[in-house]
Amino acid sequence: MKETDISQSTPKTGDLLVVFTAGIGLFLSTLDSGMINIALPTLSQTFHSSLTTMAWTVTLYSLTLTGTIIIFGRLSDRFGRLRIYSLGLILFSVASVCCGFSRTAGQLIAFRALQGIGAAMLQATAIAIITTTIPEKRRSTALASLAVIMGIGPVLGPSIGGVIISLGGWPWMFWINLPIAAAGLVGCRSLSVVITEKHSSIELHIKGNLLLSFSILCLLQGFSTWSSTGFFSPWTYGSFGAFIVLFLGFVVYELHVKFPIIDLRLFRKGAFTAPILAIFIFGGATSIGFIVPPYFLERVACLEPWKAGLVNLFGPLGLVLCSSVSARLIPHWGNTRMMLKGMFAMFISYIVLGQMQANWSPWVIAAFMFLYGLGGGLFLTPNMKSIMESVGQEIQGTIGAVQRMVQNLGIAIYTAIAIVLIPGHSSTGTADLLAGLQRSWDFAALSILAGILVFLGNRRNSKSS
Known part of the structure; x- marks a missing residue:
């Protein structure tokens, strides 16, 4: 595919659409985190589970988001940021529907993990959509607007979550994501008509991606078990040990490939x-x-x-x-x-x-x-x-x-x-x-x-x- 500098193809009047579209993904992920935190006691009662068990709806979401985000960032450079972002909105929506229909704690935790993968696709591409679409002279204003959107999510999350739980029940805490994601998809469709994305032919190197992802998962798991079972728990130092081995493996691998994931x-x-x-x-x-x-x-x-x-x-x-x-x-x-x-x-x-x-x-x-x-x-x-x-x-x-x-x-x-x-x-x-x-x-x-x-x-x- 012919490479085109898309940063020169978006008029100033389109900046608002770019920021709105890119901001929806970050808003959804931060809003959802705030709502689920306030809903933990309600979910614990609904599924007759302990708060420790229901806390995995937060932990596993964070683990899958952080552990896979680099992979999707890399894929977006190869296949298009809007394409990965759109797929992220779809996956996040599907996972939200499934979360709302969950009948056991295990189902909810599993669908939250899937939602975390969708959030990773959104967060991996949101900033890049702005920096590759809006010219440098207008980019600071666009990024500032994105920062505002990022700040609004944590503000509204607990408040909206509390209102929804009181008025409509906890499933609507997830289903409210659907119209927001739909607006994002409309924005993606509108942008795809006016811009031509620049694709990179850079290699993916799945092995390096997996080493980095699993090392991060082990690191986060180590800190999670440290806070719950203590530092000297076998799960804690075992997770930290696995992180060290996998991360060193990632560094060695990255130093010997032509196109590393992150140029060290x-x-x-x-x-x-x-x-x-x-x-x-x-x-x-x-x-x-x-x-x-x-x-x-x-x-x-x-x-x-x-x-x-x-x-x-x-x-x-x-x-x-x-x-x-x-x-x-x-x-x-x-x-x-x-x-x-x-x-x-x-x-x-x-x-x-x-x-x-x-x-x-x-x-x-x-x-x-x-x-x-x-x-x-x-x-x-x-x-x-x-x-x-x-x-x-x-x-x-x-x-x-x-x-x-x-x-x-x-x-x-x-x-x-x-x-x-x-x-x-x-x-x-x-x-x-x-x-x-x-x-x-x-x-x-x-x-x-x-x-x-x-x-x-x-x-x-x-x-x-």
Whole structure:
């Protein structure tokens, strides 16, 4: 097939359609995660299963999403991003229908795994659809709009999930995905008429994809069992051991193939490594912001759940508000300075929250979570832009999948660490619970600081060279 530069074939008036279409996939996956979390008690009662069992509806979804996302990013470069994205919408819809008709916990868990594969197809291609369709001079605005959509999902998920469960029953929590996915398919159809996708002839190397996917699955399984059965459980260190063996096998294999999935030489460049490390930290630190406040607000401040949920909205709200203006600041500050300013705001927020006391007002938590969200809004758009610009147009699907995979890994790993820290300090009263919450904030703050130092070191090396 003749290769065409599609970034020059989309008029400015079509940017909204591109962002809308690409954003639907990210919105669906984040909305669905928020709804399922709030539905776990209801699902546990419905299927007469423990919360531990029903939690696999979340865990397995995350495992299949993160473990297969690189494969679909690679396939999208070879066969077309819109094609893989459309198939993802269809698979996500079919899995949603099946989830709603599940009659046992096992069926629901299995269909959630299938839904995770559909979500991987969507997340692997969404950013690449924008970066390969919209010209560079308008790309920052489009990516900022995508960041807003990504921030809306976590805001609406718990609220919509609660309303649906109360009014229509838990199956509608999955069936509501159908009209949204249908709108996405209409968008894909409309885009396919006006653009010609650029396909890559690069080889797939299934062996490398499988090694990477299974290594990631073992890593996530290790953190999952660590938080539930302890580090010295055979399942925990066995999973970590399998991860090490498989990942080393992946690295060796990638160094000896002509067309690797991820060109490992990219990691020699600070301009690529720093943003990749930063998105991992951002994903993890943001998950801390969703996990820790409810513990404090409900168990220490004794707020009703709906009030705690309201306070928890301030972080995503800040991200949405600041993302909407971040594109205008990139030409003045540049990608790196924007990311540094955002990370500094996030660091200040978490280092203060690490000093939280039992008598703190919930509005203090809300204010600093809002500051964190503002920092996240400054950070996310230039981060996506930096990572996607580090490679050519022919592998935008792959590198977009890497960006999402690394962010999801950060979310999963930091969540497991927070679960380990918090229960270990909550068994003997408020003081010990607060100690666990403070350590969670401090851990996230120190990791953000490490990311800042990496950026500063990279800038210093760039100037000296």
